[in-house]
Ligand SMILES: Nc1ncnc2c1ncn2[C@@H]1O[C@H](COP(=O)(O)OP(=O)(O)OP(=O)(O)O)[C@@H](O)[C@H]1O
């Protein structure tokens with residue numbers, strides 16, 4: 074059975090369409106992350122699933138029931154807000170017990186459920202405190218506890234970690250992953266941080282301007298992005314993009330390309346598309362870890378880069394460079410530590426690791 | 439040199455606050471002291487009197503009009519303070535649900551009476567409630583079956599003064615409540631509605647407790663203001679009919695300016711002062727206890 078399924082979902086605020094025809098299927102027990110840049114409609118989509126926002130078109134199903142026009146409370150979903158939305162005048166216990174008190178559940182049942190949630194989240198010692206007396210991470214846990222107590226069919230998280238500092242964010246990320254393993258509920262999680270998406274998700278939905286760009290497992294998106302946007306969004310540091318031009322399409326499915334930054338060399342590459350003509354603009358993509366620091370023309374084109382600065386992280390370092398036209402290129406290096414300063418670098422872009430996109434960003438290879 | 443610069447600073451500070459201190463002493467502290475002092479003398483309105491000890495107070499406690507005034511003042515407070523606060527809250531809750539310009543427009547409508555001077559307010563209402571031409575009379579007639587000259591009817595006079603006072607001052611309370619309501623994040627209501635709370639439950643469990651500090655403030659401000667009721671009464675009923683709207687400040691006014699009894703008027707003023715302090719402290723303690731629970 075599917076946990077949540079969105080079919081042809083649309084949302085308009087007055088004349089402005091913010092969600093266009095979104096189709097997503099979330100399996101029961103799956104952890105799905107919606108990721109995309111700010112303003113792409115992630116929160117709107119999540120709030121529509123929660124029932125906090127009207128759906129303009131399409132249908133939302135939760136565990137086989139059409140909930141499109143059902144009020145929020147009856148959908149069986151819990152939401153963890155970015156601001157936590159903890160009631161400041163209530164103790165941690167009362168915050169977590171709120172939904173059950175509203176439903177007039179018996180006192181001992183409430184206590185048992187809240188205690189259990191508190192145990193899972195290590196909040197037992199703080200039940201009498203007010204939210205203002207807790208740290209950011211503890212508040213976050215209370216907000217999650219409030220969701221757990223309701224035993225919802227679906228958990229919704231809207232950027233729950235964005236108010237925490239970096240270290241705590243990593244820690245809470247692991248706790249959420251552990252929680253998901255422990256209770257096995259369907260979870261939908263919104264973030265604009267692709268690292269969070271990669272580490273937590275069973276399945277990632279990449280959104281841009283209200284449209285789904287691609288849906289797939291984290292590694293799927295990494296290895297096989299459908300378009301230049303996904304390729305650039307997933308992965309840290311970002312994929313490098315270099316502009317080029319098609320010299321000649323050939324009958325054997327290969328094309329010959331000249332990079333703008335290496336006008337004197339051409340290379341052949343297999344392209345999935347037969348519609349390219351000589352003179353068409355293309356974009357070549359390569360991940361930072363695939364760029365070869367040694368000069369080897371037999372594996373692919375070589376490009377001259379001017380190093381700007383290097384981030385040394387110990388095990389790995391990132392060399393930030395520019396081409397002569399000012400296009401930024403990041404190179405990842407492991408284990409070697411000799412410094413590369415100022416002198417220009419002649420790097421190799423192995424053809425087998427190259428991605429190819431047409432002028433509109435669609436993937437050709 | 440440190441000590442010297444410190445002295446300099448102290449001197450500057452004294453110079454800077456001196457005008458305020460002088461003003462305070464001249465126009466506030468001295469008259470207050472004088473009032474307390476006068477209440478133990480038989481002074482007329484102008485000039486000194488002789489020390490008479492507690493005689494003014496003894497007389498006050500034997501004065502029937504004093505008890506009537508205390509009763510009426512408290513009656514007026516009861517008719518205005520809580521209703522004015524609740525009405526303000528109700529109107530504010532309706533207005534915050536509107537958006538943008540509509541909200542601003544309606545808010546201005548409700549706030550408008552507050553900027554009117556009391557004389558204009560009483561003129562308007564005397565006209566509205568006039569027995570012969572008053573636009574409100576058909577309504578009164580529909581309810582009671584007859585036209586009533588409300589300011590000449592002991593049963594109607596005080597409630598009408600209270601109603602007019604609420605109409606006049608309510609906008610300010612609405613304003614305070616609106617700013618408090620706007621400070622409650624919408625997330626709370628969204629979280630609560632996901633938890634299945636009805637509008638009524640949301641109000642009882644979220645809005646009301648979070649609003650409590652402002653409600654307590656509004657109640658206290660109202661209480662102090664309404665205990666000092668005078669202007670509306672002076673302009674509309676002069677304490678009548680049959681002393682049914684006679685209030686404490688009215689009594690002070692009558693004794694001081696009507697009967698030239700400065701000492702006795704001071705004693706009544708002291709009584710009002712004590713009443714305000716006592717009721718305010720009582721209310722503050724009650725509100726604090728409520729806020730904690
Ligand atoms: N009430 C509204 N009226 C009009 N437009 C709105 C409204 N709420 C959101 N939008 C628009 O809808 C789009 C999507 O907003 P949404 O909040 O879903 O973005 P988001 O992906 O969650 O971004 P972020 O990462 O910044 O939270 C935005 O362009 C926003 O301007």
Ligand SMILES: [Mg+2]
Pocket residue numbers: 115116117232
């Ligand atoms: Mg958002």
